[in-house]
Amino acid sequence: MNQADTKNLEQVVIRFAGDSGDGMQVVGSQFTRTSALVGNDLATLPDFPAEIRAPAGTREGVSGFQIQLADHQIFTPGDQADALVALNAAALVTNLGAVRPGGIVIVNTDKFAKLDLDKARLSSNPLEDGTLDGYRVIRAPISTMTKDAVEPLGLKTKEADRCKNFYCLGVVYWLYGRPLDATEAWVRRKFKSPYLEANLAALHAGHAWAETSELFQNHYAIPSASLPSGDYRNITGNMGIALGLAAAAVKSGATVFYGSYPITPASDILHNLAPFKHFGVATFQAEDEIAAVCAAIGASYGGAIGVTGTSGPGLALKAEAVGLALTAELPLVIVDVQRAGPSTGLPTKTEQSDLMQAMYGRNGESPVAVIAASRPNDTFEVALEAVRLSVKYRTPVILLSDGYIANGAEPWTLPDIHAIPRIPIDYAKAEEAETFQPYARDPETLARPWAVPGTPGLEHRIGGLEKQDRTGNVSYDPANHQKMCELRAEKILRMRADIPPTQVHGSADGTLLIGWGSTFGAIRTVTDQLLADGHRIAHVHLRHLNPLPGDLGDVLSRYERVLVPELNLGQLVRLLRDLYLVDARPISKIQGQPFFTSELRARVVAAMA
Amino acid sequence: MNQADTKNLEQVVIRFAGDSGDGMQVVGSQFTRTSALVGNDLATLPDFPAEIRAPAGTREGVSGFQIQLADHQIFTPGDQADALVALNAAALVTNLGAVRPGGIVIVNTDKFAKLDLDKARLSSNPLEDGTLDGYRVIRAPISTMTKDAVEPLGLKTKEADRCKNFYCLGVVYWLYGRPLDATEAWVRRKFKSPYLEANLAALHAGHAWAETSELFQNHYAIPSASLPSGDYRNITGNMGIALGLAAAAVKSGATVFYGSYPITPASDILHNLAPFKHFGVATFQAEDEIAAVCAAIGASYGGAIGVTGTSGPGLALKAEAVGLALTAELPLVIVDVQRAGPSTGLPTKTEQSDLMQAMYGRNGESPVAVIAASRPNDTFEVALEAVRLSVKYRTPVILLSDGYIANGAEPWTLPDIHAIPRIPIDYAKAEEAETFQPYARDPETLARPWAVPGTPGLEHRIGGLEKQDRTGNVSYDPANHQKMCELRAEKILRMRADIPPTQVHGSADGTLLIGWGSTFGAIRTVTDQLLADGHRIAHVHLRHLNPLPGDLGDVLSRYERVLVPELNLGQLVRLLRDLYLVDARPISKIQGQPFFTSELRARVVAAMA
Amino acid sequence: MSTQPPEYAKKDFMSDQIIRWCPGCGDYSILSQVQTVFSQLGRPKEEFVVISGIGCSSRFPYYMNTYGFHTIHGRAPGFATGLKVTRPELSVWVVTGDGDGLSIGGNHLAHLLRRNVDLNVMLFNNRIYGLTKGQYSPTSEVGKKTKSTPMGSIDNPFNPLAFAIGSGATCVMRSIDVFAQHLRDTLQAADTHRGTSFVEIYQNCNIFNDGAFDAFTDRAVRDDRILYLEHGKPMVWGKTARWGLRLDGLALQVVQLGDDLDESHCLVHDATNRVLATMLADLDGSDGFPVPVGLFYSVQRPTYDGAFGAQIREAKVRLGEGDLHQLLHAGDTWKV
Amino acid sequence: MSTQPPEYAKKDFMSDQIIRWCPGCGDYSILSQVQTVFSQLGRPKEEFVVISGIGCSSRFPYYMNTYGFHTIHGRAPGFATGLKVTRPELSVWVVTGDGDGLSIGGNHLAHLLRRNVDLNVMLFNNRIYGLTKGQYSPTSEVGKKTKSTPMGSIDNPFNPLAFAIGSGATCVMRSIDVFAQHLRDTLQAADTHRGTSFVEIYQNCNIFNDGAFDAFTDRAVRDDRILYLEHGKPMVWGKTARWGLRLDGLALQVVQLGDDLDESHCLVHDATNRVLATMLADLDGSDGFPVPVGLFYSVQRPTYDGAFGAQIREAKVRLGEGDLHQLLHAGDTWKV
Numbered sequence A, B: 001m002n003q004a005d006t007k008n009l010e011q012v013v014i015r016f017a018g019d020s021g022d023g024m025q026v027v028g029s030q031f032t033r034t035s036a037l038v039g040n041d042l043a044t045l046p047d048f049p050a051e052i053r054a055p056a057g058t059r060e061g062v063s064g065f066q067i068q069l070a071d072h073q074i075f076t077p078g079d080q081a082d083a084l085v086a087l088n089a090a091a092l093v094t095n096l097g098a099v100r101p102g103g104i105v106i107v108n109t110d111k112f113a114k115l116d117l118d119k120a121r122l123s124s125n126p127l128e129d130g131t132l133d134g135y136r137v138i139r140a141p142i143s144t145m146t147k148d149a150v151e152p153l154g155l156k157t158k159e160a161d162r163c164k165n166f167y168c169l170g171v172v173y174w175l176y177g178r179p180l181d182a183t184e185a186w187v188r189r190k191f192k193s194p195y196l197e198a199n200l201a202a203l204h205a206g207h208a209w210a211e212t213s214e215l216f217q218n219h220y221a222i223p224s225a226s227l228p229s230g231d232y233r234n235i236t237g238n239m240g241i242a243l244g245l246a247a248a249a250v251k252s253g254a255t256v257f258y259g260s261y262p263i264t265p266a267s268d269i270l271h272n273l274a275p276f277k278h279f280g281v282a283t284f285q286a287e288d289e290i291a292a293v294c295a296a297i298g299a300s301y302g303g304a305i306g307v308t309g310t311s312g313p314g315l316a317l318k319a320e321a322v323g324l325a326l327t328a329e330l331p332l333v334i335v336d337v338q339r340a341g342p343s344t345g346l347p348t349k350t351e352q353s354d355l356m357q358a359m360y361g362r363n364g365e366s367p368v369a370v371i372a373a374s375r376p377n378d379t380f381e382v383a384l385e386a387v388r389l390s391v392k393y394r395t396p397v398i399l400l401s402d403g404y405i406a407n408g409a410e411p412w413t414l415p416d417i418h419a420i421p422r423i424p425i426d427y428a429k430a431e432e433a434e435t436f437q438p439y440a441r442d443p444e445t446l447a448r449p450w451a452v453p454g455t456p457g458l459e460h461r462i463g464g465l466e467k468q469d470r471t472g473n474v475s476y477d478p479a480n481h482q483k484m485c486e487l488r489a490e491k492i493l494r495m496r497a498d499i500p501p502t503q504v505h506g507s508a509d510g511t512l513l514i515g516w517g518s519t520f521g522a523i524r525t526v527t528d529q530l531l532a533d534g535h536r537i538a539h540v541h542l543r544h545l546n547p548l549p550g551d552l553g554d555v556l557s558r559y560e561r562v563l564v565p566e567l568n569l570g571q572l573v574r575l576l577r578d579l580y581l582v583d584a585r586p587i588s589k590i591q592g593q594p595f596f597t598s599e600l601r602a603r604v605v606a607a608m609a
Numbered sequence C, D: 001m002s003t004q005p006p007e008y009a010k011k012d013f014m015s016d017q018i019i020r021w022c023p024g025c026g027d028y029s030i031l032s033q034v035q036t037v038f039s040q041l042g043r044p045k046e047e048f049v050v051i052s053g054i055g056c057s058s059r060f061p062y063y064m065n066t067y068g069f070h071t072i073h074g075r076a077p078g079f080a081t082g083l084k085v086t087r088p089e090l091s092v093w094v095v096t097g098d099g100d101g102l103s104i105g106g107n108h109l110a111h112l113l114r115r116n117v118d119l120n121v122m123l124f125n126n127r128i129y130g131l132t133k134g135q136y137s138p139t140s141e142v143g144k145k146t147k148s149t150p151m152g153s154i155d156n157p158f159n160p161l162a163f164a165i166g167s168g169a170t171c172v173m174r175s176i177d178v179f180a181q182h183l184r185d186t187l188q189a190a191d192t193h194r195g196t197s198f199v200e201i202y203q204n205c206n207i208f209n210d211g212a213f214d215a216f217t218d219r220a221v222r223d224d225r226i227l228y229l230e231h232g233k234p235m236v237w238g239k240t241a242r243w244g245l246r247l248d249g250l251a252l253q254v255v256q257l258g259d260d261l262d263e264s265h266c267l268v269h270d271a272t273n274r275v276l277a278t279m280l281a282d283l284d285g286s287d288g289f290p291v292p293v294g295l296f297y298s299v300q301r302p303t304y305d306g307a308f309g310a311q312i313r314e315a316k317v318r319l320g321e322g323d324l325h326q327l328l329h330a331g332d333t334w335k336v
């Protein structure tokens, strides 16, 4: 029995890395589940290779998963790992840089033969050449030990080897004092004999080996966090949006029609929604992005809630049709899960570089609402909000997410479904036929009637040509055009009434960090750190980007210094400078990766100097 | 013989209006030519109906043409007409509002029968109901008089009636003391017997009638302007761009490949270029805007100068491909002849509402150069400039024109073709094969080599994925992505070296009017008027919108007040506020029409109060 | 749908908008026939939706007193698909042109046809871009001189019917603007077909391509040049003389009927035969062959909207109406 | 082109980039054959240009040591057309997939084919979207269960060859990733054809659609299921037994060869017959019919790039090299 002490940790960052075929994402999600179930707060970052299946053992084929867990609220998956599990040579060399000096490195020594080193383009063996100096290295023949553990079950060598992810999981579960039961139950549900038994055997063997091998100096406990009480589950951004759209269908009673053309990293929204047919969600895989958005508009025209989802290049293609929806004044939600551009860019990497495209990427004066999710666990709400605004104001709403939010997972407090407000759908009725005018407007929202085909007496024609106020007939009248352009712009501004007062986190003056989207975690963490250090600093994170909150100008004016961290070359900062004439300064990073807390902190501190 | 006095005028605005089938554009262009030949400065504004051929006699079918001529430099076709020729009832009622109180109105009384009034949706006859009170009305049975004039030539009634535009022209030529010879020569070139004789007969008859009928109190003379000496011709924006592109082919020795899909008001560029094949211009009518821009990029990839032209909706469709060109770092010129949006909007009307789309309408950080023509007679130069920048920096350049520039005509001083600098084309050479790197850069311009297929030893692969600096190989390296994004942005900024110092017209302090595009004439006129009135006011008109001139910040800082007149809801003003943090204010008009001088003046004066 | 079919007159389908086509344009005749046909289909007016792209032809919806959507260039099939799959009870009609439907919009049209969404497409083929003032289109003949092709166009045109068949269409027809009765009959048949009915309508653009179809639509020659295709009928035509089609291996052959040859020797039209439809689509009036109009091809295949709705219903049967609480609580949840 | 054809080995066409397809992907075999064929075409390496869209298949250019352009999704035909008409001396090859070429890019492909630009299209058909991880594609069979279609897809697939023929293609072929020699021969033929050569290549995606073509590509059954089409050759196939195709009216019929029937009783392939090509394109291996591969259709028609260049040359002959001064001074000018 290993006499290792148990040490309490406030937080820890763990990274799993192996070949794409090694099941690292499974390990990551099991570790996440178990940690959530024991009550830690956590945040995760999967790191897929761009290739579908790069050759096994190569650097290109490495798949990783990072998780931070803590006994308090946290917002990021952590900058540097305290522990790394590396299943082969390529995984080790590509991930070692992410480990803090002195961190634990568990390596599968079975995958460091000459062939493995060649595949990883290594000329010397990192186990021997000093690469690992300064780390606490645990060398383990994981492949062999796994094979031994599952031997009795008679699997083929290849199949036996596939169990090694559970072996690792067992090791790490012991190391961080996690119970095995949740994973055991999951394996029982997911696998059939003999794989069920084999995976369990590997899991237990790994756990036992860690406990008995005396290789570990300590093992650790991370007490549970005092999180708000409630029911929790883990959620990715792409799942949160899908659930939010399903909820919109239920809460409105209208069909949610999701038209989409697959594109990384948005495709999973389509995949997640496709099985929700019984919730009143209809999905349509179109021949391209243009057909997808047009079908969504066609569905909205018929009284459904038209939604389309894509990433940046697809948003570009949809621009013309979005312009039609905004002049036809029909509901339409466009989800843009941003990825690194320009052009095809780095399709699997994250970025916040479509804000300007969302704001301005259409011909003519074509204002649309823009809102953004800031973390996986607000995507549900943001999706509902997008539908709500779009239906209420009858205008396109662009919902910005990004690759980091889309694929990252974090615990989400399940909402009480009864507390979610209904989304009122008020089609124009046959009884209004006498006075019906297709472009009359609600005095408060400026929305026009939603008069759907099939309603007797409301027959009318709409289109992309400029329309006469009220009648909707084609009009070339100069003054009317000005009026309609102004009305469409004003309609977006009216949404300010739906935006709650800006929440400021931190001090009432000094430096303001203002952000949007997936930088939330990094900015919030840095803000808290600097507040703790006695700085006068605050954080505002925007959900509504167009219109911006009505009180934002006032908020901004209270601070000496406004800094805008973004994963682009400076986009929100442009809007703020333009609108409020404040000398807001960008803190830009454009590397296909989120901010590291330490990096952002350093840059904020430098800017404050 | 009419004893009418000859009065000298400094300037006069004349408007012709008739049915689309009445040949008003011919009359307008003949009047323009003749006035140009006698040495007036002038500016014109054609006003086409949106329909191809609306039913004759209806308001929708009215086609108009306005011209201002002067004995001094002018910049606009004028706000209000001093004289209107109206060939039917619909033309009269739709154009009367454009005539100044007390102005001359020449009406064809033959087209005011009940049927004509019905077609024009008139319940009473404007010749009788007081509509024309306050104008100097000349009532003339123009149709009848034309028929009589051409009778001897034996034309069919319908054919005879078609000559009435020349009859009008004869009348107006007499009224404004214009010689007939240029038009006579043109008719002789253009028509065959008996139409030749008929049109000449109508022209002379109109002239004679005006002289002898004693209906006119005066006739007028507009002395010639003292324009810079040189050879002149009239030019429309769409022709200027076509000529500029032909000149670019000649001056570079490379093929200019123009790929386009027809769209109003850009189609004429394609039409104008198609006959220029012997200049090294190749034109391609593609199946859509996307194919058009892709073909242009393919041509650039092969060493041609790829150009594509469209209007706003088409620019939206091209966005994704423009992103590829900018990351592939290939030359590409995109001409956007703007029209009123959003969506299909008012396709035949002018607007400046695509500036933000040009700047930001693409996914990712995707900077491109943006330049704008400001009047028909600078389009030639601007087209050359677009090609020059694009070839030199190997990056897309968006050239903004608009419907007003595209179809408007004004005199253009023909450049000395020998004074036009060569456009150097420096393809990478086979001899460089040893050291060739597809993404190495010119230290000054940051341009990468233009290595075209067919060059031995330079085989390489490019694409839309992020590329490693220098080698051009696909790279997912975070720091490299940041570097490449910054390099692409920097490349655009380097173009500042090519922008001449900002020319300020007017006072060195006070109020600055800053504009771009087709508002040039209105802004310059207002500035001159206000300067004359003793105001401290100045005008800067931008050709380069991205990057903005390097000295612009300094210029702006010298003025107390910065006003930005635009035909949109405020776009350049956003760029200026963002970049320079000046409290620049918009003066917006969005009515499918240019600013009237008087209107702009009033708004500027109000803003200065 | 109401149980009692409403009684309409043509004028009930005329909107109050001023028509903005050139006087003499073939679009007028088509509009008139469509208004008449709609009034006779026995459906409430509010169930008709006319969706178009951009072009002269695509102005069509404005003139129909039904629901109408004048969308963007080439994309009408997308809008129509989204509408029809969510509102299958509506009668959806797409109006497009040779530019709108076969140039920028060719792909959407092809995908509509392979999916077989139960709606009707009317492609007004005037072999020119009307609205943009006369450039050649993908159905213009080679060598066409237009403003954009002063030396003549050099692209081989699409054959719209061959394109439709190659894309997997289930119903392919052709009619002509000036053949009022035939056009009405054809549109009636389009309405009846379950699945996408593709109707090419030759339409004269008297401004930019006048007389494009005169060679076989002119009253004087019509009867000798046009073959009216009807399923199960022998393929014969001609007024002054009688002609018929026969099969010669894999080619069609024209024979003159007379003493020893009569209708019974001619090929009988089988509209379910895709190969035959392909061969007929090829005939363009040259070499003594007629120009066929009417029903080229028609087969039954499940419709996309039908299958779309069926899957939703099946999901509801299998899984019950979705329970939102259950959905959110699916998978691993935990309590804090 | 150099007069002395260069001597190349396959490896001269292998680039230095690491190949990023899944191990076992059918794309490897295609790459290998293309490298071999290019090395044997007798053209300088620098004259080859490979242009692709987006997809696993569209990664192709990176692995060829030629000029290469990995463009955007579905648009490769546009780039290739712009390049070829301005640089007709180049050998241009388009690589696309069933998603790239027939979903988002169907229209550009159709227009390329009707224009007949002299280049070669290789469409890797794996009946799935590989790069985006396994959604059904426009060539997937009805009922295909994928992440986006958990209850099975409901769209009738395109038949790529029928689509190509319907679009006006002049040369239509099919080969298979694992038929190395056949694929090489097919690509050689594509190179030879003047005009757009359209080659569908069945390609196994072993990750998302493994075994899609096993039913007729498996070594065990191959010879009994595949019909190799060659112009002028009787259409017979089979190893264990011999089978042949005959014409029965407008339908093909399978006959077993033996005592009283031999090759001479079978249909002889006429690759210039579009109707026959259409019928052959329909065969999918069901009902005892074979899966045809090889040359379905090939005719000569003027190429777009040829006519494009000819008009430019003709303009220069007729009008002389353009004189810029004259051009600017054309029409009415005046002096001040």
Ligand SMILES: Cc1ncc(C[n+]2csc(CCOP(=O)(O)OP(=O)(O)O)c2C)c(N)n1
Pocket (backbone or CB within 6 Å): B261, B262, B263, B264, B289, B313, B314, B317, C054, C055, C056, C057, C058, C073, C096, C097, C098, C099, C100, C101, C124, C126, C128, C129, C130, C131, C132, C137
């Ligand atoms: C995106 C876009 N591109 C181009 C246009 C310009 N445009 C309008 S209609 C048209 C062609 C119409 O041809 P067709 O469909 O044959 O209609 P027709 O006018 O002949 O009836 C074009 C190119 C447009 N409106 N939108």
Ligand SMILES: Cc1ncc(C[n+]2csc(CCOP(=O)(O)OP(=O)(O)O)c2C)c(N)n1
Pocket (backbone or CB within 6 Å): A261, A262, A263, A264, A289, A313, A314, A317, D054, D055, D056, D057, D058, D073, D096, D097, D098, D099, D100, D101, D124, D126, D128, D129, D130, D131, D132, D137
């Ligand atoms: C504009 C745009 N939309 C969507 C995508 C995402 N996407 C990339 S490849 C692909 C489908 C590829 O299918 P296919 O052409 O069959 O290639 P395969 O991967 O199967 O070889 C899609 C949808 C994209 N890259 N760009």
Ligand code: SF4
Pocket (backbone or CB within 6 Å): B052, B053, C020, C021, C022, C024, C025, C026, C027, C056, C057, C126, C130, C131, C204, C205, C206, C207, C208
């Ligand atoms: S241009 Fe041609 S198609 Fe268009 S309305 Fe006029 S006649 Fe009809």
Ligand code: SF4
Pocket (backbone or CB within 6 Å): A052, A053, D020, D021, D022, D024, D025, D026, D027, D056, D057, D126, D130, D131, D204, D205, D206, D207, D208
């Ligand atoms: S996903 Fe399929 S097509 Fe793509 S590389 Fe892998 S095996 Fe090949």
Ligand SMILES: [Mg+2]
Pocket (backbone or CB within 6 Å): C055, C097, C098, C099, C124, C125, C126, C127, C128, C129, C130, C137
């Ligand atoms: Mg047309």
Ligand SMILES: [Mg+2]
Pocket (backbone or CB within 6 Å): D055, D097, D098, D099, D124, D125, D126, D127, D128, D129, D130, D137
């Ligand atoms: Mg595929």
